[in-house]
Amino acid sequence: MAENTADKKRGKKPHFKLTNDGSVITTFDGLSNVITGMGTTRDRRSYNRFTITQLNDYLEMEAAYFDNWIARAVVDHPVEDATREWRTFMGKEAEKIHEAEKLFGLQDITQGAFTWSGVYGGAGVLLITDQDLGKPLELQKIKKGSLKRLVHLDRTMISPSAYNYSDPTSENYMRAETYRINGGTQHVHHSHFIQAPGAPLPPRLRLLNSGWDDSLLRRCVEDLKDSVAAKSGIASLILEANVDVITRKNLGTDLSSDDMDQELINRFINFGMLKSIHRLALMDSDETFDRKPISFGGLGEILSVLMEWTAGAAKQPMTRLFGVQSKGLGDSGEGDTRNYYNRIRGDQEMKYRKFLNQIDEVLIRSTLGEMPDDTDYEFNPLDIPTDTEVKDRNLAEAQTDDLRLQQKVVPRSAIVRKLKESGQYVIDDKFLKRVEEDERAEAAGEFRFSLGETEKTDPGADDTPPTDPAADD
Structure with a gap:
């Protein structure tokens, strides 16, 4: 057959x-x-056939990121947008956790890990604790002060030394089991190294790539090269916008003579110098002069198309990658920006949350001595709202909070705590504690009131007792 x-x-x-x-x-x-x-x-x-190109050409990726601003924007913009507004913790210990984040520089560490993962296809954060790096990290043994430092390392600084090929029940299946610090002998168990994901690869290719992901920059480097080459070519053409052509009788015969080559060269060098200095063209009667202009029509459209391809490969709108206003009647670029922010929000939930949760297991335990059940966080909005949008959002949140209170879904103390953590109002711990005490008293059936009040204590009311008008008389 x-x-x-x-x-x-x-x-x-x-x-x-x-x-x-x-x-x-x-x-x-x-x-x-x-x-x-x-x-x-x-x-x-x-x-026509697609072929797999080189996955880990570090030198080219480094050179592109170092020398070209578009390559830096391809990597930096998504990471900056995902980490710029950061996150807000909920719960009683939110302020302490926030202070611990600033102490260890978690925001900068996260930004660095995802940036180098976008360049190299592999990077992460090494957790320096009081436990042995060569042994599995035991979260139950993390106590206050156990976390010493956070260090972000890229794949050129740390390499897998053993892989998990046989245990699909483990979270590091088809990934590294242990690492080794390059240039040293220190072995690191994978539980101490939190890997920042890059561009996803099929499992087979990930194995060929030493357990790392793909470089985000590599995936659009060919389109980026085309855009840069087109821009450089247009710049070179500008320097030759006009080509001078001189016709000389018997030029071919003169060039074939060995003793005439240098004389011809000197002749036209002098011609160019005279034309530049005096703006005069002195020519023999047997010579003719002509100027051939170069047309630049259509070059701008070609460059625009290449820029669009590069933006598509980078998954960024033109307004974000190149800072170019969107084209089209009535097109303000809001739709492209919304789609881009939706993509960033998806990355936050799928990539950044998983990455940060692993660090929080150690960071929060080292800060509080335990992992509270009410510890949770939300990523802050990506865009900066206007004053009108802030007012509308605050009004909607106030109406929602009031509805939840009427439905008895949440207690008053939860609303007060949320307002305190948001920083919209100056609410001290004493006021919050008094609201919680009132709630406990009400739940126990007690009647609590302050001096001068005839109803139950309202946490939002003024603490100053009302004055009696008759007393002024």
């Missing part, structure tokens, strides 16, 4: 058919035309 190897190379799906005599005929799906050659070996398109 003979098969069409050209069809197999084109990736067409084979179909097997059994004939009456028992032989098997192999056919391939796809449109073909033997007259025009479309879909056959005569079709040049049939030889």
